[in-house]
Amino acid sequence: MKNNTRENYRPKSGQQTKGRASAARQTVSVSQESQPRKSAHRTHRTSEIGLFLLHHQQMMWQSLQRLLKAPIATFMTALMIAVALSLPAMLYLLIENAQTLSSRWDGAPQISLFFELEAPAESVNEVFGQLQQDQRFSKVELITAEQALSEFEQQGGFKGVLQHLSSNPLPATIVLQPKQVDGAYHQQAIAETLKQIKGVEQVQFDTAWIARLNAMLQLGQRAGAMLAGLFALAVILVIANTVRLAIESRREEILVVKLVGATNAYVRRPFLYMGLWFGVLGGLLALVLVHCLIWLLTDPVADLSQLYETHFEIAAMTLDASLLLVLTSGVLGWIGALFTCQRQLRMIEPR
C-alpha cells in the first residue's frame, strides 16, 4: 500500500530534469536509478526546443505587457531614445538629399566665358560665331552686356539704382556646355584654349563649387557617423539604466527564482526582451519624429527650390533605412540590457 503511493509520488529522474543535459542529470539527480519507471500520470512529450521557444515567446509578450502597464514611463524612455536616434537619422537624411542635389549638376559642368568690359560687341559676336562652329561644345549661349543688365534689373529690383550708373558694369558672357569625350570632360585642355581668345578676362567652371560641396558633404558624412556612434552609446546607456532599475525593483523575484533553480539565462531573458522592446519602441518613435521634421521642412524647401528654378523635394526615409533604424535600435536596446544583466544579476545571489 505504502509502496504504491510511493510509486506515484517518487520523482522519475527523466520527468524531473526533462531531458536537460544528460550529464547534469546524472551528476545531481538524487533519485534512485534502480526504481522502475512507472508513472500513474503520463507526461506529455514536448520537445526541448519547442519549450525553449515557447518560453522565449512568453517572455517576449510578458515583457511588452509589463512595459505597457506603465505607459507614461515607457513612453518617456522610448521618447528619450527616439530623440537620441532622430538626430543622427535627420543628419543622415539631409546629407543624403544634398548628395542627390549635387549629383544632378555633377554630370554637366558649364563653362562661363567672361569678356573684358571694354571688349567691343563685334569681337564678342565673332568669338560667339566661332565657338558655335566648335565641335567640342554641345551648347553655346551668348549673353550680351545689355542682356545681362536687363536680366539683373528684372531679378534684383535695382531698377532705380542702375539708372544712376554712367556705364554698364556687367560684361558680356558666353556660356558653354562641353561635350563628353571618352566619358570625361577635358576641362583643362579646353580652358587653356579659351584663355587664349582675345578679350576674354576670365574662364569659370561651374564645377568648382560642386567639388567643394561634395567635400563638405563628405565631411558631414564623417561627422554624422561619429555623431551616430555617440548617440548609439547614449541609447545603450539609457536602456542599460532603465533595465537596471527594473532589475532592482524585481530583486526579490530574482532571488526566489534563483533559489528554485532558475539558470542565469532564464533570469535575464525577460530583461533582455525589455531592452529589445525599448529599442524597438524608441526606433519607431524616432521614425515618427523624423517624418514630422521632414514634413515641417517641406514648404521651406519648396520655396527654396522655386528660387533656384528647380523642382526639388526633400526625400523621406526609404523603407530600407526605416527598417534598419528600428532594427539597429532594437539591437542597441538588447546590448544595453545584456550589459546591465551581466553586471547586475551576478550581484543578486541568494544569501
Added chain:
Amino acid sequence: MKQNKTVIQFDNVSKRYPTGQSGVEGINLKILLGEMVFLTGHSGAGKSTLLKLITAIERPSAGQIWVGGQNLKTLWRSQIPILRRNIGVVFQEHRLLFDRSVFDNVALPLQIAGFSPRDIPRRVRAALDKVGLLHREKVLPIALSGGEQQRVGIARAVVNKPPLLLADEPTGNLDPELSGEIMHLFEQFNQVGVTILIASHDLALIGQLKHRVLTLNEGRLVSDVGAL
C-alpha cells in the same frame, strides 16, 4: 522508509564568514534516502548555514559535501540550478511572490524546470491539494493567513517532486496547533519517500515526533539522536 543510500554527506565541513558571523565547524554527517531529520540548536548555532551549504548558496571554507552523490566542490556554477531543482526548500518567511496568484507561485519551479504547459496545471493542483489549498489557487498570497502562506510555500517546494526537502524554521511564525499541522504535512511527504531535513528550535514539537534529531551548538554538531 530508510534505505542505505546516502542523500547528504558532510565530511569535516567548516564554514567561516569573513565578517565574523557564526558559521559551522568540523561537521560530519550522513543522511540516508527516506530519512526525516530535525536540525536543532539555539539561533546562531549554524542551522541556516548548514542548509545553505546543501543548496550551494554558501560554499564551505573546508571539507567536502555530497548531495545525491554529487560532490558540491566539483559542481560548476552553471550546474547549481539543476541541483536546486532537485531540492525543495521551505523558508520561514515563505518567500512567495506577492504580485501573482497562489497558482502561479506554485507553478514557478515547474516553469523554470521547463515542464510542458500542458502538465503544469495538473501538477500544481496536485500539490495544492496535498496542502489543502486547492480552493484558493486564484487568490493572491497577501489574502492568505500566515499558516496558509506557509502551506503555499510547501506546495511550491514539493510541486516538482524533489527527492530532498529542506525546511528552515517552517513553523517559526505559527501557533502550536498550526505548527503541528505543518509537521504532519512533512511526515506525509516523508511517508512517500521524500528525504526531509527540517531546521527548527521548537523543541517541544520535535519531542512529540519520533524522528532523528541533530543538535548544533556554536557551529558544532553536539548530538545525533535517533539515527539508525
